[in-house]
Amino acid sequence: MKNEFSFKIDRFTGGPVETHAYLVTLPEGNLLVDAPEGAADYFRDVPIDLLILTHSHFDHVMDAAKIVREKKCGAAMHRTTEEHLADKMLNKRFGLPIEIEPVKATIYLEESKQQNILGALFEIFEVPGHCPGSICLYNEPATNLSSQSTDVANCGVASVLASSSINDTLSRCAPKAPGTSSTSATLKPGSKILFGGDVLFAGGVGRWDLPGGDGKLLIDGIRKKLLTLSPETRVLPGHGPETTIGIEAKTNGYVAL
Ligand SMILES: [Zn+2]
Numbered sequence: 001m002k003n004e005f006s007f008k009i010d011r012f013t014g015g016p017v018e019t020h021a022y023l024v025t026l027p028e029g030n031l032l033v034d035a036p037e038g039a040a041d042y043f044r045d046v047p048i049d050l051l052i053l054t055h056s057h058f059d060h061v062m063d064a065a066k067i068v069r070e071k072k073c074g075a076a077m078h079r080t081t082e083e084h085l086a087d088k089m090l091n092k093r094f095g096l097p098i099e100i101e102p103v104k105a106t107i108y109l110e111e112s113k114q115q116n117i118l119g120a121l122f123e124i125f126e127v128p129g130h131c132p133g134s135i136c137l138y139n140e141p142a143t144n145l146s147s148q149s150t151d152v153a154n155c156g157v158a159s160v161l162a163s164s165s166i167n168d169t170l171s172r173c174a175p176k177a178p179g180t181s182s183t184s185a186t187l188k189p190g191s192k193i194l195f196g197g198d199v200l201f202a203g204g205v206g207r208w209d210l211p212g213g214d215g216k217l218l219i220d221g222i223r224k225k226l227l228t229l230s231p232e233t234r235v236l237p238g239h240g241p242e243t244t245i246g247i248e249a250k251t252n253g254y255v256a257l
């Protein structure tokens with residue numbers, strides 16, 4: 001399979017903790033990475049062929065079932081993510097009065113050097129520690145296109161990390177008009193891209209104090225699997241601004257070597 005293309009990436013940011021979803025145009029269809037609240041409405045007129053969930057936290061999956069139903073698209077995730085989504089009490093145990101509609105996987109994603117996703121080859125990394133079943137997706141197209149890049153204001157990673165509970169995070173990151181705040185941006189097309197979920201952020205890493213979290217596992221996984229990618233690899237995280245592996249390897253106090 002050829003991997004010589006550059007894909008278009010649109011970013012939607014929505015939900016109570018300003019979570020990013022990435023719409024990626026691939027050779028055989030449109031991929032949506034994560035499904036924060038508001039994503040189904042935002043992408044109402046856009047065909048989506050596959051939804052990938054990076055992990056099971058509520059802010060990444062709130063619109064997942066709606067999107068799968070309305071778009072009649074497949075859903076790809078780690079087996080653990082599917083199990084979490086089927087657990088109606090999961091978010092109540094986090095202290096959140098939220099019930100997420102379960103989504104069944106049509107494709108299970110696990111550690112893999114070459115996973116064909118809509119005609120593109122991705123490397124899948126399992127990086128638990130923030131959440132069991134967390135995955136990152138890496139793609140290395142051979143060519144680039146130039147385009148404009150826009151960054152949006154967001155809920156800083158530091159505030160996510162510093163919070164002692166999701167409720168704290170919710171209050172710190174609450175949008176001005178709850179439930180209606182969303183932003184979007186068209187990002188530069190693909191060139192060594194890592195969809196990082198909540199594993200690695202600009203200047204931070206995913207919090208590990210929630211149930212199922214493990215800081216050592218997280219840091220070890222990031223160092224072994226992600227920081228070994230080329231420095232120019234762009235990291236598109238689940239929250240906050242885009243960064244690169246090179247910047248994080250040098251300056252990120254949590255994981256810098
Ligand atoms: Zn998370």
Ligand SMILES: [Zn+2]
Nearest residue numbers: 019059198238
């Ligand atoms: Zn998140």
